[in-house]
Amino acid sequence: MATKKKVLLKVIILGDSGVGKTSLMNQYVNKKFSNQYKATIGADFLTKELMVDDRVVTMQIWDTAGQERFQSLGVAFYRGADCCVLVYDVNVAKTFENLDSWRDEFLIQAGPRDPDNFPFVVLGNKIDLENQRVVSQKRAASWCQSKGNIPYYETSAKEAINVEQAFQTIARNAIKLEDGLVFPIPSGIQIQPEPTPAKSGVCC
Amino acid sequence: MEEEQRLNIKKEKETWIDVDQFDVVLLGTNFIESILAGALARAGKSVLHLDKNSFYGGFDSSFTLSQLATLLEESKDVKDPIPPYLSNVIVTDNSKIFEEEERLEQERKDKEEQEEQERKRLEQEKEKQTEQQDTKDDETKGGEGEESKGEEQQQEQTPIVKKPIKKTLHELGRFFSIDLAPTLLYSRGSMVNLLISSSASKYLEFKSLDQNYLYAKNTLYNIPSTKGSIFKDSTFSLREKRLIMKFIETIRELTQPTENEQDKQEQEKKLEELNSKHDGNFLKLVKSFGMTELVESFVLYGLSLIHENLESISLKQGVESVQLYVSSLLVYGTSPFLVPYYGCGDIPQAFCRLCAVYGGTYVLQRSVESLSFDENNILQGIKCTEGQPIKTKYFIASPAYVKTLDTQNTYPTITKRYSRFIGITNKKLNNTLEQSFITLPPNTCSNKNVINILQLDSICVPYLKGKTLYHFTTLSEGESTAEEDLKSSVDNFFANNTQEATSTDKPRLEWSSYFNFTFETLTNDIKEKNVLNKDGGVLVCSDSPIGSTIDYASQLEEAKKLFEYICPNEIFLEKVPEPEDIVWGEAQ
Numbered sequence: 001m002a003t004k005k006k007v008l009l010k011v012i013i014l015g016d017s018g019v020g021k022t023s024l025m026n027q028y029v030n031k032k033f034s035n036q037y038k039a040t041i042g043a044d045f046l047t048k049e050l051m052v053d054d055r056v057v058t059m060q061i062w063d064t065a066g067q068e069r070f071q072s073l074g075v076a077f078y079r080g081a082d083c084c085v086l087v088y089d090v091n092v093a094k095t096f097e098n099l100d101s102w103r104d105e106f107l108i109q110a111g112p113r114d115p116d117n118f119p120f121v122v123l124g125n126k127i128d129l130e131n132q133r134v135v136s137q138k139r140a141a142s143w144c145q146s147k148g149n150i151p152y153y154e155t156s157a158k159e160a161i162n163v164e165q166a167f168q169t170i171a172r173n174a175i176k177l178e179d180g181l182v183f184p185i186p187s188g189i190q191i192q193p194e195p196t197p198a199k200s201g202v203c204c
Numbered sequence: 205m206e207e208e209q210r211l212n213i214k215k216e217k218e219t220w221i222d223v224d225q226f227d228v229v230l231l232g233t234n235f236i237e238s239i240l241a242g243a244l245a246r247a248g249k250s251v252l253h254l255d256k257n258s259f260y261g262g263f264d265s266s267f268t269l270s271q272l273a274t275l276l277e278e279s280k281d282v283k284d285p286i287p288p289y290l291s292n293v294i295v296t297d298n299s300k301i302f303e304e305e306e307r308l309e310q311e312r313k314d315k316e317e318q319e320e321q322e323r324k325r326l327e328q329e330k331e332k333q334t335e336q337q338d339t340k341d342d343e344t345k346g347g348e349g350e351e352s353k354g355e356e357q358q359q360e361q362t363p364i365v366k367k368p369i370k371k372t373l374h375e376l377g378r379f380f381s382i383d384l385a386p387t388l389l390y391s392r393g394s395m396v397n398l399l400i401s402s403s404a405s406k407y408l409e410f411k412s413l414d415q416n417y418l419y420a421k422n423t424l425y426n427i428p429s430t431k432g433s434i435f436k437d438s439t440f441s442l443r444e445k446r447l448i449m450k451f452i453e454t455i456r457e458l459t460q461p462t463e464n465e466q467d468k469q470e471q472e473k474k475l476e477e478l479n480s481k482h483d484g485n486f487l488k489l490v491k492s493f494g495m496t497e498l499v500e501s502f503v504l505y506g507l508s509l510i511h512e513n514l515e516s517i518s519l520k521q522g523v524e525s526v527q528l529y530v531s532s533l534l535v536y537g538t539s540p541f542l543v544p545y546y547g548c549g550d551i552p553q554a555f556c557r558l559c560a561v562y563g564g565t566y567v568l569q570r571s572v573e574s575l576s577f578d579e580n581n582i583l584q585g586i587k588c589t590e591g592q593p594i595k596t597k598y599f600i601a602s603p604a605y606v607k608t609l610d611t612q613n614t615y616p617t618i619t620k621r622y623s624r625f626i627g628i629t630n631k632k633l634n635n636t637l638e639q640s641f642i643t644l645p646p647n648t649c650s651n652k653n654v655i656n657i658l659q660l661d662s663i664c665v666p667y668l669k670g671k672t673l674y675h676f677t678t679l680s681e682g683e684s685t686a687e688e689d690l691k692s693s694v695d696n697f698f699a700n701n702t703q704e705a706t707s708t709d710k711p712r713l714e715w716s717s718y719f720n721f722t723f724e725t726l727t728n729d730i731k732e733k734n735v736l737n738k739d740g741g742v743l744v745c746s747d748s749p750i751g752s753t754i755d756y757a758s759q760l761e762e763a764k765k766l767f768e769y770i771c772p773n774e775i776f777l778e779k780v781p782e783p784e785d786i787v788w789g790e791a792q
Contacts, residue, residue: 044561044780065560070221072566074260076407076553079546111268111378183666188409188545189536193400 007055009174010080012062014102015087016095017069020125023157024087025061028167033158052171059171071105078110080185083119083174085166088140090124090154091132096140103147113181119173120150123166128156220592221565226252228770229586229594231572231601234262234287235756236745238552238559239763239777240600242404245562247767247774252594253556253564256571260556262287262602263385263721263747266547269377269628273297276717286571287602287747288384290719292685298700299373299714302630305702306370373628373671373714379662381547382626384721386658386675388413388641388754389542390528391535395756396542399554402777407554409545412537414637418506419644419657420498424636427506429538444499451493451503452530459527479519486522487515505645509754511654512679528755541641546663551756558780575599575609575742583741598770602747603724615744617724623686625676625694625718629711632659632672633697649693653679656754657697672711674698686718723747726762743769 013021022043027033029046043063050057062081067073084106088095103120112118122144124135137154144150151173153166178184227249230237237253238260245251259265265288267275279290389395389410399405416427428434434445458475462468482488490503508525510517532540544550560566573591576584585595601609603617632638642657649655658675662668674697676690698713699705705712725746743766746759767776 044557065557066563067557067560067566069565070219070567070570072568074553074556076260076546076550077557079550183664185664188411189542191396191400191405191408191410191536191542 007057007175007178009057009059009082009171009178010062011059011083011085011170011174012064012078012081012106013085013087014064014068014106016089016092016098016102017066019087019089019092019095020157021087022063024123024125024155024163024166025063027157027160027163029061031160033160035158048167050168050171052168052175055175057171057175059167059174073105073109075109078106080187081106081110081112082177083121083170084110085121085123085170086150087123087125088135089126090135090140091126091129093134096124096135096143099143116148117177119170119177120147121166121170121173122150122152124152124154125157127154127161128159217592219590221252221567221588221594223250223252223565224593225595226250226565227596228252228598228600229254229572229596231255231599231605232262232287232747233257233260233552233556234602234745234747235264235552236747236759236763236766237600237602238264238555239398239760240745240766241564242402242555242558242562243763243767243777244770245559245564246402246777246780247771248562249771251559251564252596253559253566254570254572254588255568256286258569260568261549261552263723264383264548264552266381266383266544266549269380269382269715270374272382272626272717273374273377276719279719286604288721289604290384290721292687293717293719294687295715295717296713297715298712299628302702302712302714303370303372371667376662376668376671379664379667380628380673381545381549381663382673383548383675384624385548385622386543386677387548387756388658389544390755391532391540391542393528393532393755393757394760395551398760398777399551401779402555402558403780404554404558404777407557408550410536410542411545411639413539413541413543413639413641414537415640416506416539416541417636417640417642418502419642419648420501424633424642425498425502425506427502429533429540440499444496447493447495447499448502451490451495452507452526455523455526455530458523475520475523482519484519485515486517486519489519489522501645505643505654509643511643511656539639539641543639543658543660558777561780572599572601572605572609577612577740581612581740596741598741598743600743600745600766603726603744604747606742606744610742613740613742617726617744617746619722619724621680621720621722623676623678623680623684623689623718623720625674625686625690625716627674627676627694627698627713627716629672629674629698629713630705631670631711632661633711634709638672644693649696651678651689651693652681655690655693657693671714680720686720690718 013025015021023033025043025046029048043065045060045062047058047060050059062077064073064077067077086099086102088099090096099122107115107118122140124137124140127133141152144152151169153162153169155162155166157163228244229252230241231254233253233255241251241253255262273295275288276290276293276295280293391412399408418425418427423439425439426433426437428437431449434440434448437445440448458471458478460471462471478489482492486508487504490500495503503526504514505511507529508522509529510521510525529540536542556564556566571589573587573589575586578584583597583599585593586599587593603615606615636659638659638661640659642659644651644655644657646653655676655678660673662671662673676694678689680686680689694716697710699708699710700713702712704710723746726744745762745766764776767774
């Protein structure tokens with residue numbers, strides 16, 4: 001079915017605090033990196049238009065806004081996600097070990113209709129600090145394989161390594177999900193400053 | 205021993221918050237606390253926002269069917285005064301009975317179909333056989349074997365069609381977002397305006413209701429939304445229609461926005477005249493039109509949605525309420541009302557996210573154990589349930605929390621009790637549009653107070669064909685239970701079993717629940733003075749999500765007042781710059 005409609009994809013980024021979620025978004029969308037760690041103030045979501053197989057796609061990438069620190073992301077954050085990006089820091093073992101619980105959290109809160117085939121993408125970030133590395137590529141790749149062949153990228157938000165490629169895959173897999181839904185949940189009304197009246201001839 | 209203790213403390217400290225000083229600590233993520241948290245963080249305050257529950261919103265939460273069922277089950281024996289606390293809970297789950305009935309019915313149909321097919325097959329075979337016997341009469345050897353082979357082939361050709369397994373209501377229950385306290389938003393109301401002006405609207409999607417109805421004299425009356433539909437309407441007489449138009453015209457004259465000073469003065473003069481003529485009472489103004497009973501109901505319950513203490517509503521309040529209704533028509537749809545697409549529970553979450561984006565710290569499943577004051581009764585800080593002491597100037601929570609935490613001071617509040625019914629049926633009410641709001645004036649179904657009914661479909665309709673969600677809400681007085689307050693109106697609209705449903709053509713209740721909840725609110729008087737009494741820094745906010753006006757206007761006002769107390773001269777929820785306008789730190 002050839003759909004010509006505008007595609008809007010909601011992508012959410014999960015992972016422990018400090019693994020570089022905001023930096024990855026920011027590197028991808030704004031091509032910028034800041035070494036200063038600010039526990040995500042002012043980061044909300046970023047949008048980027050890109051081409052995927054001749055289709056113009058608007059990707060909305062949602063940051064956790066720091067609410068992940070105490071596992072306090074509300075269900076509203078997860079609504080309508082088309083792809084979930086799981087990020088860990090290759091230099092901190094705990095952040096890798098927590099991927100399981102982030103994946104579970106997503107599946108419980110977002111409740112995707114087909115949990116076995118929901119598109120996840122895993123990013124092992126901060127590979128530029130190579131000599132401090134504690135999680136091997138093999139270990140990460142085998143985890144991804146065990147969870148239904150989740151695509152895996154090793155990235156550096158700082159050096160812009162693999163960021164572009166990772167987000168291309170994220171977009172492609174998100175579209176696949178959107179296209180595959182027999183009954184997509186229709187999008188609701190967005191309220192705006194001056195809505196155009198539904199009909200002319202307003203009463204009274 | 206000591207070592208163990210030290211280990212325990214260390215373990216506990218791992219869950220501690222990395223900062224131990226905040227400008228403001230809020231406990232509970234009800235509507236008012238959440239808006240306030242968003243506003244405070246937006247204005248640059250450091251905010252710690254806690255909630256004892258594992259979910260956001262307290263009374264202002266939305267649940268899937270199974271989450272709601274769990275909450276209702278748990279609240280049967282827990283006497284925890286932490287929002288949302290429910291009482292007199294009754295749950296009736298008939299879905300399994302109906303699903304079994306449907307399954308048996310389907311089996312019967314399948315069996316009939318199979319028998320029919322079998323009969324046809326036998327007939328065909330018989331024909332074939334006679335044909336075969338006609339043509340191959342002399343052939344006797346090997347015939348039998350071939351025949352049985354043919355049968356096998358035929359069986360292979362028509363394999364039993366695997367029907368998709370029909371999912372149960374509970375399996376599909378996540379396609380419902382069920383509010384504990386559903387609230388409608390006027391398209392031009394203060395809540396919608398705030399969502400737009402604060403940019404929090406980007407976190408939300410809405411649906412517009414299709415139609416509003418008034419239920420009177422055993423009939424559902426359309427509440428018309430345009431001049432045209434009033435005149436096309438066949439339920440009102442021409443005289444009644446003129447009266448309605450006259451009433452609306454009067455309101456319009458009083459409230460039409462104008463830049464012209466002269467017109468403004470004219471309006472004020474008119475309002476004053478009416479005020480002195482009717483003792484400033486809205487009900488008296490309405491009565492002065494000499495309407496029929498039906499039209500009066502239509503105006504009082506259909507157009508104005510302030511239904512509590514109708515006798516004492518001021519003329520100004522009533523006029524503004526009708527004006528709000530009329531100006532909200534045809535903005536997003538024919539009804540003046542919007543509801544959040546995934547339930548009202550997303551509104552507090554939108555403001556909490558706004559707060560988080562501006563640096564607010566969120567910890568769910570964490571409460572406050574105690575407050576500490578200095579010798580002058582000034583708040584010094586709080587202690588979290590994990591034992592962490594946190595310094596703060598302000599502590600804000602709903603009355604139930606504050607009363608248990610601060611026993612030195614008194615916080616006078618009034619309680620408001622509501623009766624609720626939530627039901628899921630197999631279809632919507634006859635002759636109604638899918639998303640509808642129905643008002644039942646007092647004494648229509650032996651009800652003392654107005655009952656508001658909200659009819660909604662599921663989030664993903666194709667999965668739940670026909671399944672419809674109902675909310676009944678009414679103010680409850682005295683000690684009557686939700687069932688006592690609402691049963692006769694529920695029975696008026698719905699059937700409890702298949703037999704009744706077939707004979708009456710009423711929607712059938714597949715799952716339903718009655719419950720009460722009690723809100724503590726601050727009286728107007730207290731709002732002006734005592735809440736903000738405490739120079740000590742402990743502030744109380746109401747837990748009432750259902751104001752007397754349907755919309756969230758009164759809660760917004762309260763949030764704003766508390767904000768202004770903490771941040772005088774600051775802008776309340778200033779618009780957030782677009783992401784493109786945010787300047788990011790330079791690369792190093």
